Amino acid sequence: MLDIFSDPVDLTTALVDIPSPSHAEGPIADAVEEALRGLGDVEVLRHGNTVLARTNRGLHTRVILAGHLDTVPIADNVPHTRGTDAEGRDTLFGCGTVDMKSGLAVILHAFATLHDSPELARDLTVIAYEGEEVSSEFNGLGHVETGYPEWLAGDLAILAEPSGAVIEAGCQGSIRLRVAAHGTRAHSARSWLGVNAAHLLAPVISRIADYRPREVDIDGCLYREGLNIVRLEAGVATNTIPDEAWLFVNFRFAPDRSIDEAMDHLLEVLDLDGEEHITHEVDDAIPAAPPGLSRSAAAELVDTVGGEARAKFGWTDVARFAAMGTPALNFGPGDPGFAHKRDEQCPVHQITDVADQLRAYLTAG
Known part of the structure; x- marks a missing residue:
């Protein structure tokens, strides 16, 4: 016992x-x-x-x-x-x-x-x-x-x-977003016949890399937000232009944001509206x-x-x-x-x- x-x-x-x-x-x-x-x-x-x-x-x-x-x-x-x-x-x-x-x-x-x-x-x-x-x-x-x-x-x-x-x-909240780019597959020797999906993600990756997260003091506790790519995949073969590339981006946000506010901010930073070959979906979202x-x-x-x-x-x-x-x-x-x-x-x-x-x-x- x-x-x-x-x-x-x-x-x-x-x-x-x-x-x-x-x-x-x-x-x-x-x-x-x-x-x-x-x-x-x-x-x-x-x-x-x-x-x-x-x-x-x-x-x-x-x-x-x-x-x-x-x-x-x-x-x-x-x-x-x-x-x-x-x-x-x-x-x-x-x-x-x-x-x-x-x-x-x-x-x-x-x-x-x-x-x-x-x-x-x-x-x-x-x-x-x-x-x-x-x-x-x-x-x-x-x-x-x-x-x-x-x-x-x-x-x-x-x-x-x-x-x-x-x-x-x-505790901080967390949103994990799957962002995918859709291109056209081709032989790498004739790359002009395809559209490289990995290259389509490059502007999104740059925005994430350039992001400067906040530090927020609440009740004397300092919360440090973070926006990071936590997984990245692309590739078909070593002689092939990939027709799909995708990443998981994880946003850890302070408790002064609701999930909706955090999501709005994340999408504003990623700025995907003008990227016609890029889609996104929520993989996980939990409140702070x-x-x-x-x-x-x-x-x-x-x-x-x-x-x-x-x-x-x-x-x-x-x-x-x-x-x-x-x-x-x-x-x-x-x-x-x-x-x-x-x-x-x-x-x-x-x-x-x-x-x-x-x-x-x-x-x-």
Whole structure:
């Protein structure tokens, strides 16, 4: 049985040692569900391989603690090991130590030890969800949003995303556009008989390369936008003029833009209206989330951890909460630069620090 009362470091190792790559979260979901139901006096819901629990003590605010159960495919790094990192720090190694079983351990431990404690100052909802590392159609938090939206209602949501034990507020949005050029195939020895699709893309590529992204300060968090080609393909054979060329362009935009505003800006920059042989289609578009640090519940958490918060550049599930009007922050142990790597690792002190700071916040009157 998973002991969610155990020290968060020990709980991290126990979670890492339960393999749970995406689409195979059943065993870890079973273990988490059994542990939460064992608390006895909380409301528990299981939906697929997503497990939710909440207190209902009538406290003045509700805080949602969320973390995903799945990992990327294991790379000979389960079970965990423990040793020292390059800086000589006591460190856990293994798949999920960063993304995000250390964060999951912290929030499960907080829920278990505080759910019936007289020290608890805020009602709690904990969500351990499936399918975060794969296509959004499999995302368990998205399924909860559709089927049980009342479980996502709260005054603040804290996602245990790896953030180096520093609050990362909100997240940037992302649009991925497929831009394709359509030419005429010909032998390269008779190139005048064709139209080179790769050459047709050249003006678009130049506009992207010349673009100067904004830096935007929101609630004291500096967001850096970016516009980049992330994939580019063309070619038939080494002696053939290509009749098709295409690219993916990715626009990462700050939370002061809606998706529609970001799309309008992207299309204005690409300036495709006059390119009769070029078409485009949206491959993906997800909204940004504002930091929400002006909201009292979020501001109190920032104060508790020493007043430091920074912008989250990558997209996370905080955007789901922001869309419902709930401020949401990323706060968890581990350097996200080690996420998904064979040598994935998390310093032990970060797990302890986040656990202590989260408990201080949840018990603050």
